[in-house]
Amino acid sequence: MQVVEETIRLANISPMLYRVALRDVEYRGYTIPEGWKVIVWIRSLHVDPKYYDDPLSFNPDRWDKAAKLGTYQVFGGGERICAGNMLARLQLTIMLHHLSCGYKYSLNFQTFINSTCVQLFSVIIHPLYFFFTGSIYFFQMGVVES
Numbered sequence: 100m101q102v103v104e105e106t107i108r109l110a111n112i113s114p115m116l117y118r119v120a121l122r123d124v125e126y127r128g129y130t131i132p133e134g135w136k137v138i139v140w141i142r143s144l145h146v147d148p149k150y151y152d153d154p155l156s157f158n159p160d161r162w163d164k165a166a167k168l169g170t171y172q173v174f175g176g177g178e179r180i181c182a183g184n185m186l187a188r189l190q191l192t193i194m195l196h197h198l199s200c201g202y203k204y205s206l207n208f209q210t211f212i213n214s215t216c217v218q219l220f221s222v223i224i225h226p227l228y229f230f231f232t233g234s235i236y237f238f239q240m241g242v243v244e245s
């Protein structure tokens with residue numbers, strides 16, 4: 100399960116939540132007027148070094164202890180929390196089972212070089228692109244043999 104949580108933390112398909120202010124809301128000195136639509140950027144929580152040491156590293160061991168309350172909202176929260184969150188976790192577990200048991204892995208040097216070049220390129224061109232390719236890097240490292 101720790102591998103599953105860490106995968107979802109880093110490769111989360113939902114970077115944000117949508118909400119509508121039903122009344123005027125005061126938040127940290129700002130007023131969000133009634134009727135305004137709000138985007139809550141949850142991805143920033145999951146890669147914040149305040150909450151996760153070395154946040155861009157894939158480290159399932161960090162789940163030896165639970166995340167601080169409110170800092171792990173990959174499935175949203177409250178009444179609208181993702182209805183499929185347990186199904187998504189189950190699907191990932193089954194997929195990881197098949198990937199672990201059904202394949203042998205080796206490090207392909209050419210793939211390693213290619214993905215390193217993509218990373219260097221993306222750091223130089225656009226940090227945001229680096230952020231999104233960061234999670235892809237992990238998957239590119241291993242080359243699958245049947």
Ligand code: HEM
Nearest residue numbers: 112113116117173174175176179180181182183184186187
């Ligand atoms: C890793 C996979 C998934 C992630 C990261 C994810 C994430 C989310 C997020 C962030 C929301 C918004 C929650 C909120 O507004 O507080 C949501 C809503 C929802 N998700 Fe997922 N989801 C995943 C997989 C699934 C699956 C597999 C299903 C169903 C088969 C599903 C069904 C739904 C539904 C029905 C809602 C709307 C809930 C509502 O508004 O009441 N999701 N999901």
